Amino acid sequence: MRAYERLIEYVKVPTPSAEESTTHPTSQCQFDLANKLVEELKALGAVDVRVDEHCYVYGKIPASAGYEGKTKLGFISHMDTVSDFADHAIRPLVHPDYDGEDLKLGESGRVLEKSVFPHLTELKGRTLITSDGTTILGADDKAGIAEIMTMVEELAKRGIPHGQISIGFTPDEEVGQGADLFDVAGFGAEFAYTVDGGREGEIEYENFNASGAKIKITGFNVHPGSSKDTMINAAEVACEIQSLLPEKENPRYTEGYEGFYHLTGMKGDVACAEMEYIIRDHDAEKFAAKEACLREVAEKMNQKYGKGTVELEIHEQYRNMAEKIQPCFHLIENAQEAARRAGIQPQVLPVRGGTDGARLSYMGLPCPNLGTGGYACHGPYEHVTAEGMDQTVELLLELVKIYSE
Numbered sequence: 034m035r036a037y038e039r040l041i042e043y044v045k046v047p048t049p050s051a052e053e054s055t056t057h058p059t060s061q062c063q064f065d066l067a068n069k070l071v072e073e074l075k076a077l078g079a080v081d082v083r084v085d086e087h088c089y090v091y092g093k094i095p096a097s098a099g100y101e102g103k104t105k106l107g108f109i110s111h112m113d114t115v116s117d118f119a120d121h122a123i124r125p126l127v128h129p130d131y132d133g134e135d136l137k138l139g140e141s142g143r144v145l146e147k148s149v150f151p152h153l154t155e156l157k158g159r160t161l162i163t164s165d166g167t168t169i170l171g172a173d174d175k176a177g178i179a180e181i182m183t184m185v186e187e188l189a190k191r192g193i194p195h196g197q198i199s200i201g202f203t204p205d206e207e208v209g210q211g212a213d214l215f216d217v218a219g220f221g222a223e224f225a226y227t228v229d230g231g232r233e234g235e236i237e238y239e240n241f242n243a244s245g246a247k248i249k250i251t252g253f254n255v256h257p258g259s260s261k262d263t264m265i266n267a268a269e270v271a272c273e274i275q276s277l278l279p280e281k282e283n284p285r286y287t288e289g290y291e292g293f294y295h296l297t298g299m300k301g302d303v304a305c306a307e308m309e310y311i312i313r314d315h316d317a318e319k320f321a322a323k324e325a326c327l328r329e330v331a332e333k334m335n336q337k338y339g340k341g342t343v344e345l346e347i348h349e350q351y352r353n354m355a356e357k358i359q360p361c362f363h364l365i366e367n368a369q370e371a372a373r374r375a376g377i378q379p380q381v382l383p384v385r386g387g388t389d390g391a392r393l394s395y396m397g398l399p400c401p402n403l404g405t406g407g408y409a410c411h412g413p414y415e416h417v418t419a420e421g422m423d424q425t426v427e428l429l430l431e432l433v434k435i436y437s438e
Contacts, residue, residue: 034183034186035183035419035422035423036183036419036422036423036425036426037160037179037417037419039178039179040125040172040175040422041127041162043066043069043178043179044125044171045122045123045125046062046066046069047119047123048060048062048063048066048112048113048171049062049113049115049116049119050113050114050205050206050210051116052116052208057087057088057204057205057210057213057214058087058088058204058205059113059205059210063088063112063113063205064088067084067090067202067204068084070084070112070182070202071083071090071092073182074090074182074185077182077185077186078094078185078189079092079094079185079200080092080093080094080095085214087204088112088204088205089202089203089204089215089216090200090201091199091200091216091220092199093198093221094188094195094197094199095197096196096197097194097195097196099194100194100196100437101197102196103195103196103197103436103437104436105197105199105221106196106198106199106223106224106226106432106436107198107200107201107220107224107226107398108181108184108198108199108200108225108226108227108228108429109200109201109202109203109225109228109389109390109400110175110177110178110181110202110203110228110229111174111177111202111203111204111205111207111211111229111389112174112175112203112204113204113205113206113208113211114169114171114207115169115173115410115411116207117411117412118167118168118169118412118413119168119169119171120168121167121168123164123168123169123170123171124164124165124167125162125164125170126138126139126162126164127161128160128161128163130158130159130160131156131157131159131160131161131418132157133147133153133154133155134147134153135147136153136161136163137166138163138164138165138166138413138414139164139165139166139167141165142166143166143413143414145163145414149414150408150409150414152232156418159418159419159420159421160418160419161416162416162417163414163416164415166413166414167413169410169411169412170415170416170417171415172405172407172415172416173229173405173407173410173415174206174228174230174405176406176407176425177227177228177230178202179422180228180405181200181228181429183426184426184429184430185198187426187430188430188433193434193437194437195434195436195437196436197221198433199220201220201225203215203389206388206389209243209245209350209351209387211389211392212389213392215392215393215396217393217396217397217398220398222398224361224364224398224399224400225390225393225398226368226390226400226401226402226403226432227388227390227393227400227401227403228402228403228404228405228425228429229389229390229403229405230402230404230405230407230410231402231404232380232404232407232408232421233377233404233405233406233422233424233428234372234378234379234380234404234424234428235382235402236365236368236372236379236380236381236382236401236402236403236404237382237383237384237388237401237403238355238358238364238381238401239315239353239354239355239383239384240315240353240354240355240383240384240386240387240388240391240402241315241320241384241386241387242315242316242320242351242352242353243312243349243351243352243387244312244320244348244349244350245309245310245311245312245347245348246308246309246310246311246312246327246345246346246348247308247309247310247345248307248309248331248343248345249305249306249307250267250270250274250301250306250307250308250334250342250344251265251267251304251344252264252265252267252302252303252304252305252306253304254304264303265338265339267304268302268303270306270334270338270343271301271306273334274308274330274331274334274343275308278326278330282294282323283295288385289383289385290316290383291314292313292314292315292316292319292320292323293312293313294310294323294327295310295313296309296310297309297310297311310327311350312327313385315355327345327347328347331343331344331345350387351387351391351392351395353391354391354394354395354399354400357395358394358399358401360399364399364401365381365401367435368401368403368428368432369381370431370435371431371432371434371435372428372431374427374431374434375424375427375430376424376427377424377427377428384402388400388402390402403425403429404425405417405421405422405425406418406421406422406424407421
């Protein structure tokens, strides 16, 4: 079975995680896919296959005879999707021999346009997979799961000798909790790769340092006709806070290694307002400076409007894994060689986001990321190609071969 065929089946199982939930997993629907993957892994010959009470799936492919001493390698992808554009069943559409032109997404009224996604011309002649334009596709990260599963199948079919291979599928990556309860010791790998997002051949080991911030603003509401020097409009204070942050340190204006403040949510009125930010930067010092800036802004507001007007909470989400990958840089060099052997031009790029691997690297499992061949994730324009997924499978197989030499 080709990887894209597995993808089409997996995306039909809804698995959006829920950011406001306090349970683990954050949504019970993730067990539906987890249980399906457990049975499939067993059918493919994996051992020690299990799904735990928190919806983490684990399994191992035993080492070939005589290869027991080879590096124990792991591969990890996440089962959950974002909750945006995921409120009804996903209907994947397959477009054989895509012509590289603008493409209507079902009857949704949405169009995959070259002017917005210039790389579409490079996909001409491939089999393009999209949703019907009313939902996400869910290739983030079910493409990664499909590629890992297909790699497992192909190892057996081709009789490729290998060391022990550990497989892991996590819940709740999209809400920043994917690695929280991961059983590193039970996983049993020395090194691992996440297979998640990005075009085929992308290799990523430098991710953002990341934190989330929540701001609560308490206003003072009186009749507007007699409010001079008295009213504190919480909604206006929220706007003032945003205005005091560096204008160009915003996702709209940044790329590459540049960090940002991103206002992800805001609600309120005169009496009370709430704001939510994510703070990102690859550079640790610049990241710390961004957190400090937000604290200074909050303090400035309290000095202006009175103590307790603004309450700020900042919590760490993940850190740049580069410092944990540098000492074992063979992970990157071998991934580059595997890509070349698979006929792909490798690209080592910074991650403008995070992966489970960032957290896992700090938990003792060095874990860079490999792209899946996916594009435009987290929205209705998400797409992937069958051929890109095939190439990623070949890259994974070549990586297994390298670590078994």
